[in-house]
Amino acid sequence: MPRLSLELLSQAQVLARREPRRPKDASLRRSISGTYYALFHYLAEECTRLIVGAAHHRAPFRQFAARALVHAKMKSVCEEFAKPMPKHDLLKPFWPTLQVANNPDVRTLAKNFIELQEQRHAADYDSSRRFTRHEANTAADQAQEAMDAWDQLKAQHGDLALLFALSLMLWPGLSGR
Amino acid sequence: MTAAVGRRILSTGMAIADVDTTTLATLVEPKRLKQQGFPAPKRVSVILGTDHTGAEAYHVYLVFPDETSDDALAWNKVKAMVRSVQDRIWSEDGHQRWPYVRVVRESELLESCPHAASES
Numbered sequence: 001m002p003r004l005s006l007e008l009l010s011q012a013q014v015l016a017r018r019e020p021r022r023p024k025d026a027s028l029r030r031s032i033s034g035t036y037y038a039l040f041h042y043l044a045e046e047c048t049r050l051i052v053g054a055a056h057h058r059a060p061f062r063q064f065a066a067r068a069l070v071h072a073k074m075k076s077v078c079e080e081f082a083k084p085m086p087k088h089d090l091l092k093p094f095w096p097t098l099q100v101a102n103n104p105d106v107r108t109l110a111k112n113f114i115e116l117q118e119q120r121h122a123a124d125y126d127s128s129r130r131f132t133r134h135e136a137n138t139a140a141d142q143a144q145e146a147m148d149a150w151d152q153l154k155a156q157h158g159d160l161a162l163l164f165a166l167s168l169m170l171w172p173g174l175s176g177r
Numbered sequence: 178m179t180a181a182v183g184r185r186i187l188s189t190g191m192a193i194a195d196v197d198t199t200t201l202a203t204l205v206e207p208k209r210l211k212q213q214g215f216p217a218p219k220r221v222s223v224i225l226g227t228d229h230t231g232a233e234a235y236h237v238y239l240v241f242p243d244e245t246s247d248d249a250l251a252w253n254k255v256k257a258m259v260r261s262v263q264d265r266i267w268s269e270d271g272h273q274r275w276p277y278v279r280v281v282r283e284s285e286l287l288e289s290c291p292h293a294a295s296e297s
Contacts, residue, residue: 072230083272111263118277121229130288134250138280141252 001147002045008038009143016136028131029123035139036120039113042147044069046154047165065169073171075117078110081164090174091167098160105149105157106164112146198223201235201269205262215258216241216249219283223266228275235266235276243282255280 001009015031016023047069048062080086084101095101119139122129154161167174202223211217218239228234239262241250248254259278266276281289 075230079275082267087272111260114275115277118228125229130285132281132285132289134247134285135279137247138252145252 002042005038005042005045005147008034008041009140012038012136012143013140016133016140023133023136025131028133028136031136032123032131032139033120035136035143036116036123039116039143039146040069040071040074042143043074043113043150043168046150047168050154050162050165051169068169068172070172071117073175074168075114076175077164077167077171078113080167081106081110082114088175090177094163098157098163100160100163103153103157103160105153106160108149109146109153109164112142112149116142116146198225198235201266204265204269205237210239210258210262213258213261215261216255218280221262222286223276225274228277233274235270235274237262237266237276237278238286239278239280240286241280241282243284245282250280250282 012031012034015027015034018024018027044066045062048065052058052061052065080088080091081100085095086092086100100106116139119135123131150161153164202221205221205223207217207219207221210221218241220240222236222238222240224236224238226234226236239255239258259280263276263278266278270276279289
């Protein structure tokens with residue numbers, strides 16, 4: 001796991017356990033927000049490694065490419081990958097050839113990302129919400145599950161992993177076509 | 178987040194969708210979940226609203242009694258039920274509005290989503 005993602009997820013788990021009896025709202029909010037960013041940075045690193053290259057000297061190019069990621073567009077992409085057939089015409093040809101609809105790993109990854117992004121937004125901006133330790137722990141479990149699903153996807157269905165990575169990176173430009 | 182319950186006609190691009198959250202809730206009611214072998218919640222609420230991007234979305238609450246332990250609500254214990262509920266609503270809606278499914282205790286529902294506390 002990329003170092004930043006590992007540290008963010010570990011920190012989120014510490015924050016969720018920090019006050020054993022009555023967890024502070026701030027601790028749970030920072031935990032949930034950090035968990036989302038652990039997954040975000042994980043995907044940013046993994047996707048740019050696939051597309052730009054994993055060599056050490058490519059790091060500046062990966063960092064450059066990662067700045068193209070747009071949170072809301074990533075969520076839209078994930079919704080497409082959770083469908084039996086995507087709405088967007090550019091993606092449709094890949095569904096039968098790569099058996100996207102039957103792949104449990106890409107669906108797990110997509111669903112967990114969507115849910116964590118919504119939770120993160122509430123944790124950071126919705127002061128009317130109250131969070132529970134259970135929610136913070138669930139978020140961390142979902143992030144870990146999504147990362148494991150990506151690892152499985154990359155190992156077993158490389159072309160589908162590449163399609164997912166390209167879609168995440170390029171959707172700001174492709175979605176309007 | 179905004180929310181509404183009951184029956185509504187929505188214009189979604191080219192399609193007109195007839196949204197009935199009561200019917201959706203019936204599809205995933207506690208007795209059906211129990212029949213599928215899941216730990217039955219006390220009740221299920223389905224609310225039509227928006228998510229943080231402004232997109233229309235369902236907020237689904239699987240409400241358990243306050244005495245339910247953290248362990249019983251751990252992600253690895255409830256994941257299959259959450260995904261089953263989500264897939265059912267996502268499919269019934271024609272894959273248009275994302276169903277955010279949350280497992281909560283009754284008293285937590287009052288604090289985390291007051292408008293859901295009085296709906297079925």
